[in-house]
Amino acid sequence: MTKVNIGGVPEHFNLAWYLTLKEGEYKDENINLRWHDYYGGTGAMCKALRDGDIDIAVILTEGIVKDIIAGNPSKIVQTFVQTPLHWGVHVAQNSTYKTVADLKGTKAAISRYGSGSHLMAYINAQNHNWDLEKDLDFEVIKNLDGAVEGLTQGRGDYFLWEKFTTKPLVDNGIFRRIDNCPSPWPCFVIAVREDFIKNNEAELKTILDIINNTTREFKDIPSIDKTIANRYEQQLDDVQEWLGITEWSQELIDKKTLNNVQKELFALNIIPEIVNYETLTHKL
CATH class of the missing domain: 3.40.190.10 (Periplasmic binding protein-like II)
Known part of the structure; x- marks a missing residue:
């Protein structure tokens, strides 16, 4: 076999x-x-x-x-x-960020460099005409559990992940989804x-x-x-x-x-x- x-x-x-x-x-x-x-x-x-x-x-x-x-x-x-893939742009429930524009220049939580959450942060930035050199910063959080911990504790300001996978976290008041970013x-x-x-x-x-x-x-x-x-x-x-x-x-x-x-x-x-x-x- x-x-x-x-x-x-x-x-x-x-x-x-x-x-x-x-x-x-x-x-x-x-x-x-x-x-x-x-x-x-x-x-x-x-x-x-x-x-x-x-x-x-x-x-x-x-x-x-x-x-x-x-x-x-x-x-x-x-x-x-x-x-x-329909990515959601998420922030912690108690975050002061309300729109994607608020996230310009803040820190994106990513599972690791080269991951989808990393690459789609670039796509999201491009969609909103950000300066890719100045307006993007990253915090490695390993996985979805790491994102929950990281965003809640302020290590990373927003997180892109498939929106249906994260929907229970939104429903349970852990994340807020403030935008969507479909992969092209x-x-x-x-x-x-x-x-x-x-x-x-x-x-x-x-x-x-x-x-x-x-x-x-x-x-x-x-x-x-x-x-x-x-x-x-x-x-x-x-x-x-x-x-x-x-x-x-x-x-x-x-x-x-x-x-x-x-x-x-x-x-x-x-x-x-x-x-x-x-x-x-x-x-x-």
């Missing part, structure tokens, strides 16, 4: 992986797929791919593009979620270490076939909204709203979209150059 390590954030986007693992679909194909939760998000998964701790990551598009260009020996093999591209892709692609392409195709069969019909699973609400401790109407705006993909991200991602990151000085499509992707 081939052992395969895969990582992702422990959020509702990845429930399809849990369902297929629970049903033993990979073991039926002689694949021992082991899922690893990465509470630290994209930056932690980039490190895990580099270190060989995982073979596959379900990861934010902008984060893995940046890290492949920086030397991560991995390739994007598929888009996982086609629609943008498909939010999640599947990235795989190059050595794994080279040595296990057949197993990789099988894994993708299994997960794609589930994501194609994900919204039609009976009571899937209630399952998500219970598992991730979310309100049913929030889950239904999320399902209504989220679309999965079974295709490789296209060249035009990936060029647009790179152009945006390059304009923000997040990547040093724009590379060709084949440097970032592998078509199975």
